[in-house]
Amino acid sequence: MADSTSVNLYKLLRYALAANAPRRVIVVERDVFPSNRYVAEGIARAGLATLRFIDSADQLPSALAPGDVAVVALSHVDYRSSERLDMAALNARARQAGALTLWDLSHSAGAVAIDLRGTGADLAVGCGYKYLCAGPGGPSFLYVHPRHADAGWPAVCGWMGHAATFDFAPEFRPAPGADRFPVGTPPVLAQAAFAAAAAIWRDVDPAAMDARHRSLTDTLIDLIDTQCEGLGIELASPRAHARRGGHVALQFANAAPLLAQALVHHGVVLSARKPDAIRFAPHPLVTTHAHLWAAVACLRDLLQRETWRDPRFGKPSV
Numbered sequence: 001m002a003d004s005t006s007v008n009l010y011k012l013l014r015y016a017l018a019a020n021a022p023r024r025v026i027v028v029e030r031d032v033f034p035s036n037r038y039v040a041e042g043i044a045r046a047g048l049a050t051l052r053f054i055d056s057a058d059q060l061p062s063a064l065a066p067g068d069v070a071v072v073a074l075s076h077v078d079y080r081s082s083e084r085l086d087m088a089a090l091n092a093r094a095r096q097a098g099a100l101t102l103w104d105l106s107h108s109a110g111a112v113a114i115d116l117r118g119t120g121a122d123l124a125v126g127c128g129y130k131y132l133c134a135g136p137g138g139p140s141f142l143y144v145h146p147r148h149a150d151a152g153w154p155a156v157c158g159w160m161g162h163a164a165t166f167d168f169a170p171e172f173r174p175a176p177g178a179d180r181f182p183v184g185t186p187p188v189l190a191q192a193a194f195a196a197a198a199a200i201w202r203d204v205d206p207a208a209m210d211a212r213h214r215s216l217t218d219t220l221i222d223l224i225d226t227q228c229e230g231l232g233i234e235l236a237s238p239r240a241h242a243r244r245g246g247h248v249a250l251q252f253a254n255a256a257p258l259l260a261q262a263l264v265h266h267g268v269v270l271s272a273r274k275p276d277a278i279r280f281a282p283h284p285l286v287t288t289h290a291h292l293w294a295a296v297a298c299l300r301d302l303l304q305r306e307t308w309r310d311p312r313f314g315k316p317s318v
């Protein structure tokens with residue numbers, strides 16, 4: 001638990017480059033969450049790596065073919081469509097080519113079951129404040145497979161990553177494993193909130209969480225199909241649960257931000273992404289099926305009566 005997802009991504013990309021030297025290519029998804037791309041661009045701009053962009057995971061084999069890839073950075077779940085990648089298959093593919101994998105779990109951790117160890121993932125980062133419920137602006141988390149635990153120093157060395165912080169030794173000595181990655185004084189209040197959430201998660205069986213999330217999102221999709229037919233809204237996420245992550249995205253041509261704002265006004269919490277998507281993110285520990293019925297009834301009413309056109313919804317805050 002440390003810093004933000006962007007910062008942890010930076011640390012682990014640098015760590016992967018060092019662990020897999022002299023290779024220096026980072027494979028990056030072209031349409032990834034912008035901050036993830038910015039982090040990689042910054043590393044390349046500093047002369048520490050070369051970027052190779054892919055448009056989708058299907059292009060990974062050709063990106064790996066030259067044999068020069070140090071690390072492949074992948075979103076387990078796409079932040080817009082919610083499309084989920086096959087972690088086991090892509091880890092195997094990267095490993096065959098001698099590349100490490102670095103997964104961003106921001107839109108899957110706390111929603112669907114993830115098996116980093118079992119699928120052989122090398123590195124991962126993720127957001128604390130989404131499904132994991134660390135609270136607004138809560139810290140991020142990172143994961144390093146034990147086989148890379150002592151692959152080198154972190155890119156940013158600080159006293160909180162020292163093997164013996166309060167010895168105040170003059171020289172840096174990395175703490176074992178992932179404990180070397182925290183840098184400076186942590187935001188203690190924010191971490192206490194995350195720790196409280198973690199205490200709840202500790203008792204959650206991942207398979208039960210996954211089943212519950214599946215039931216919620218399948219129900220949501222069924223409700224949209226049956227209640228909102230012909231009202232101009234379309235499923236923009238994969239239909240099969242195994243290919244979907246935490247949220248369900250819907251397409252609403254041109255006016256998605258207004259529609260989202262109208263829903264928020266009626267107490268339905270969701271987000272919009274330009275130009276035309278709204279995202280519902282049912283939470284396996286919090287959302288009930290009854291919530292979904294109420295949300296879709298509200299959605300249907302707004303669409304049928306076109307009340308989302310009310311000018312007061314023209315200033316989106318989500």
Ligand SMILES: *Cc1c(COP(=O)(O)O)cnc(C)c1O
Pocket residue numbers: 004005006007033035036075079104106107127140
């Ligand atoms: C939410 C999210 C982030 C958040 O990054 P911060 O640096 O913690 O603000 C990063 N990447 C992805 C894919 C996200 O969905």
